[in-house]
Amino acid sequence: MRATHRFFRTAAMTFDADTASVFQEDSVAHLTALINDNSDWIWEVDAAGRYTYCSARVTKLLGHTPDDMIGRTPFDFMPPAEAERVAQVFGAIAGAARPFAGLVNRNLHADGHVVVLETSGVPIFDAHGTLRGYRGIDRDISAVGERYLQLESVYATAPVALGTVDREGRFMLANQAMAGLFGEDAAGLQGRALAQLFTQGGQRMTQDFLLAEAGHPLPHHEFAWDGRWFFAEARPLADAVGRVIGLSVAWTDITRRKHAEQQLTAANQQLERYAQQDYLTGLYNRRYLDDRLAREIARALRNRQPLSLCMADVDFFKPYNDTQGHIAGDECLRAVASALAQGAVRPGDVVSRYGGEEFVVVLCGTDAEGALVVAERLRAAVAALQLPHAGSPFSHVTASVGVVTCQPGPRTAGGEAAPCTVPDLLRAADQALYAAKHQGRNRVAQQVLA
Known part of the structure; x- marks a missing residue:
């Protein structure tokens, strides 16, 4: 009887071990299939921006195998001007070691046509808290991405200073004209508090939030700053339930107009003096x-x-x-x-x-x-x-x-x-x-x- 029990216990242990091994192999295979068959390309880069892992989806998106990608950077697969633009944006992100989402970029397929991807990622740190790289996904948005990039280019290069601030008064988005006013690039301005950069602007922003919450229109105004004059307009940004979550602001440089007005005023005053x-x-x-x-x-x-x-x-x-x-x-x-x-x-x-x-x-x-x-x-x-x-x-x-x-x-x-x-x-x-x-x-x- 004891021998029989030992047999069954041994058999059960052997069965459990075999089952666990099979289950583990199935799980890895299942996870690999999930990653490779996903509609998004999953990747990982080291601190230097070199790919250390790429899912098989990259082949369908860019026409390159994962092995082709390993050791190279994302910028190696972009047109030169686009690589310079995205490198500047990603450099600011990596410098702050912060997560990012919705970074739209153009890439070259192996056959030469342009693929527009939307990239998101999170930083990876070692046990000492040192940045080890990034892990993230790329999604093909070519159907709408080119139009998006065109609009983004219009926004980025508009001569009017444009920006978006959140409820804490931090820049969520800014174009080159806005960033240039503060001696920054557009990426470097993100996350910066307007009130710390420009006290008068921060005070006005607080007033605009109060008006927006009360449902009142936001009045435009003119202000002088750093030797120049600006015409400022703001519009509230609301979420799906109507809560004010930020402000979209536009500052137009009217220095020339102001100087012309001042000259006209002085001329009219001179004419008035002549008339008297x-x-x-x-x-x-x-x-x-x-x-x-x-x-x-x-x-x-x-x-x-x-x-x-x-x-x-x-x-x-x-x-x-x-x-x-x-x-x-x-x-x-x-x-x-x-x-x-x-x-x-x-x-x-x-x-x-x-x-x-x-x-x-x-x-x-x-x-x-x-x-x-x-x-x-x-x-x-x-x-x-x-x-x-x-x-x-x-x-x-x-x-x-x-x-x-x-x-x-x-x-x-x-x-x-x-x-x-x-x-x-x-x-x-x-x-x-x-x-x-x-x-x-x-x-x-x-x-x-x-």
């Missing part, structure tokens, strides 16, 4: 005086503040012009204009050429007493020029000044408003000037509107 300026003296002209005086009268009435006007006229100017000539007459007017401008010392004072040899100075917030002081200073400033004038009893160029002051407010018991309009002030100033001339010239005469 007297061509001979550089002072404000009559047109500007009328407009400015109307605004100052309105402000004086609104604030119930006094407003004064000085009208100056060069004495005996016609004889000066007749004897010295028109060129000398122009020089005289320029000198008088400069003296009057220096005499009106407050920033708010307005000095203009009224016409011919007449000038008007608007003194905002100045009462009659203060205006009289300014008028005398203006008269003295002209006399101090000591410009010789043989046709004048003073032997040099002088000016007479008429002063008028308007004190806003009712002037009658019935509340009738004081006559404080542009014509009123100019007429009263002219009358005061006439009085100064009638009194002997080279003097100041005053009139008050109450």
